[in-house]
Amino acid sequence: MQLPDLLSPQERSAELHAFEQTRSGREKPGRYWRIDLETLAPSAAATVAGGVTIENSHARAIACDLRTAAKQHAHLLARAFRAAIEPRQKFAHLALANCGLGAFIYIPADCAFDQPIVVRYHAEANQAIYPYTVVLAERGARATIVERLDVGSNAFVTGVAEIVTGDSADVTYASAQIAPDDARVLFTRAARPGRDARVAWASADLGGALSVSDISIVIEEPGADAQIGALFFPSGSQHVDIMSSIDHRVGDSTSDTLVKSAATDRGQGRYLGNIRIAALAQRSDASLRDDALLLSEGAHIDSVPALEIAANDVKAYHGATVGALDDESIFYMTTRGIERAQAERMIALGFFEPAIDRFPTESLREELRAALQAKVTT
Amino acid sequence: MSDRGLRIADLHCSVEGNEILRGIDLTVEAGKVHALMGPNGSGKSTLAFSLTGHPSYHVTAGSASLDGEDLLALTPDRRARAGLFLSFQYPAAIPGIKVPNFLFAARQAVRPGELTPAKFRALLLEKMNVLGIDPSFLGRYLNDGFSGGEKKRLEMLQMAVIAPKYAILDETDSGLDVDALKDVGETVRALRASDEGKEAGFLIITHYPRILQHITPDVVHVMIDGRIVKTGAADLAQRIERDGYDALREESGAIA
Numbered sequence: 001m002q003l004p005d006l007l008s009p010q011e012r013s014a015e016l017h018a019f020e021q022t023r024s025g026r027e028k029p030g031r032y033w034r035i036d037l038e039t040l041a042p043s044a045a046a047t048v049a050g051g052v053t054i055e056n057s058h059a060r061a062i063a064c065d066l067r068t069a070a071k072q073h074a075h076l077l078a079r080a081f082r083a084a085i086e087p088r089q090k091f092a093h094l095a096l097a098n099c100g101l102g103a104f105i106y107i108p109a110d111c112a113f114d115q116p117i118v119v120r121y122h123a124e125a126n127q128a129i130y131p132y133t134v135v136l137a138e139r140g141a142r143a144t145i146v147e148r149l150d151v152g153s154n155a156f157v158t159g160v161a162e163i164v165t166g167d168s169a170d171v172t173y174a175s176a177q178i179a180p181d182d183a184r185v186l187f188t189r190a191a192r193p194g195r196d197a198r199v200a201w202a203s204a205d206l207g208g209a210l211s212v213s214d215i216s217i218v219i220e221e222p223g224a225d226a227q228i229g230a231l232f233f234p235s236g237s238q239h240v241d242i243m244s245s246i247d248h249r250v251g252d253s254t255s256d257t258l259v260k261s262a263a264t265d266r267g268q269g270r271y272l273g274n275i276r277i278a279a280l281a282q283r284s285d286a287s288l289r290d291d292a293l294l295l296s297e298g299a300h301i302d303s304v305p306a307l308e309i310a311a312n313d314v315k316a317y318h319g320a321t322v323g324a325l326d327d328e329s330i331f332y333m334t335t336r337g338i339e340r341a342q343a344e345r346m347i348a349l350g351f352f353e354p355a356i357d358r359f360p361t362e363s364l365r366e367e368l369r370a371a372l373q374a375k376v377t378t
Numbered sequence: 379m380s381d382r383g384l385r386i387a388d389l390h391c392s393v394e395g396n397e398i399l400r401g402i403d404l405t406v407e408a409g410k411v412h413a414l415m416g417p418n419g420s421g422k423s424t425l426a427f428s429l430t431g432h433p434s435y436h437v438t439a440g441s442a443s444l445d446g447e448d449l450l451a452l453t454p455d456r457r458a459r460a461g462l463f464l465s466f467q468y469p470a471a472i473p474g475i476k477v478p479n480f481l482f483a484a485r486q487a488v489r490p491g492e493l494t495p496a497k498f499r500a501l502l503l504e505k506m507n508v509l510g511i512d513p514s515f516l517g518r519y520l521n522d523g524f525s526g527g528e529k530k531r532l533e534m535l536q537m538a539v540i541a542p543k544y545a546i547l548d549e550t551d552s553g554l555d556v557d558a559l560k561d562v563g564e565t566v567r568a569l570r571a572s573d574e575g576k577e578a579g580f581l582i583i584t585h586y587p588r589i590l591q592h593i594t595p596d597v598v599h600v601m602i603d604g605r606i607v608k609t610g611a612a613d614l615a616q617r618i619e620r621d622g623y624d625a626l627r628e629e630s631g632a633i634a
Binding site: 326327328329331332333334335336337338339340342343346347349350351352353354 | 430431432433453454455457458459463464466469470472473474475480483484487488519520536540
């Protein structure tokens with residue numbers, strides 16, 4: 001039996017066209033930057049494939065693959081699919097043009113689930129995959145979703161995650177990407193919280209030759225609370241390019257963005273952080289904090305926080321630092337008998353802790369600490 | 379053993395090209411408490427930093443040894459493992475490193491392999507109890523967001539946990555109220571009463587004599603302008619309280 005497709009052939013070709021026409025919004029920050037997002041595409045040899053496994057222990061939740069959702073829960077899926085992404089998000093168009101692999105998570109009203117729902121995407125070596133996760137949380141629902149990527153060498157991943165919530169919902173979505181060193185991983189993450197709802201993205205980009213994330217939350221309902229916590233750490237010759245944006249379109253809303261990054265070896269990183277507060281969004285309260293740690297001469301991190309505030313009755317905090325390890329901190333630790341190299345590792349790992357704290361389970365936090373530890377030890 | 383003690387001989391030290399210490403001779407014997415007093419800017423903290431090996435403090439002449447080990451030849455971490463401890467006047471705040479993890483790493487570095495994590499935790503709780511430290515310290519990052527008094531308490535907790543052979547307390551008393559001063563005195567007393575610390579020597583650096591009401595020194599030194607100008611018994615501290623440093627300055631003929 002032929003399943004109803006997620007997108008018609010005409011829609012897919014329109015998305016591909018949009019992908020080709022849309023600028024990434026990210027210029028090359030300098031000559032050292034070897035990646036041009038405007039011309040980036042999977043190699044022609046890549047085969048489109050991949051799989052998804054979903055771990056869900058909550059009988060009342062719907063957690064199924066995207067094609068099944070299109071067949072069995074079409075009316076629910078339609079409320080969230082393509083509802084949070086924006087036309088400017090170039091790589092979401094590419095994911096849509098190839099859309100097929102994916103997961104749909106539905107949390108009914110007033111259901112509170114403590115145990116995370118885990119979505120795991122798989123790809124073999126040299127494959128291109130286009131994973132697409134859609135989350136719809138009804139009024140008063142609370143849930144945590146963890147997205148993991150299990151891909152082979154030289155994989156090309158262009159993914160999307162969308163969250164749409166009802167009033168007073170509370171959704172945490174954590175993604176921890178530790179892909180092979182030659183993989184390329186691009187994600188677009190977009191959310192629209194309902195009135196008095198909270199949405200929190202926690203995102204870690206630690207693997208891949210190239211890792212690109214565009215993380216956004218658009219606030220269109222009062223009382224919403226938007227949180228973004230991100231960490232990344234290019235080492236070797238990795239490139240990491242992270243963009244976050246929180247758009248306060250209505251007032252009485254809060255947001256909190258925290259980004260912690262480090263770079264070592266010849267690792268290159270870039271963070272663009274945007275906070276927009278519209279003229280009508282009075283009494284918005286936004287905080288953006290971004291700290292970068294440079295651990296070697298050849299490493300580079302470009303950090304560009306930007307606040308656009310059109311309203312006059314708002315609270316907006318913004319702080320950014322870029323620097324090396326603090327000599328006084330190292331000296332202090334060595335006076336307690338700790339070897340210099342160990343002191344440096346402890347300080348560098350500690351630097352990430354406030355961002356690691358945004359991740360929902362201890363096992364995930366421990367996995368992140370181990371991956372960071374491996375980067376500061378080599 | 380004749381070379382025991384924290385032995386400092388003719389120590390000269392410069393910071394950014396300025397000579398601050400102009401020949402310090404001082405020996406803290408094992409098990410003894412020495413007080414080092416002096417007005418602001420006399421070089422007391424410089425002595426502490428030159429002994430612990432701060433990279434900005436350059437020893438230009440003289441020697442320093444700890445129970446026979448040449449301190450000046452060692453990196454700061456090795457000086458600590460040799461048994462030297464400094465309670466900082468302004469300890470660094472390091473976000474992301476939890477207090478117990480740091481203390482365990484320090485204890486393991488200085489006294490390797492003696493304690494399992496479980497036994498360490500019991501030791502830590504016991505020392506915290508002596509110091510009257512709130513258990514919430516265990517969940518906090520190292521000195522991060524700590525008040526001045528809390529930082530000093532954490533320095534004392536570190537001293538108690540590491541149990542060094544020789545401890546320098548650099549103005550640990552400054553900014554503390556009477557109760558906190560008592561706790562500092564109690565920490566030193568408890569360490570001296572313990573098996574690990576019964577041979578410990580102390581160098582208490584202070585501007586004011588009041589800490590010495592809680593820790594009775596065996597010897598008091600007065601430093602002015604980078605030299606020790608007077609050495610005496612505990613009553614020397616009381617004389618300073620009565621007459622101030624200027625009288626000693628004139629008596630010793632110290633020149634700026």
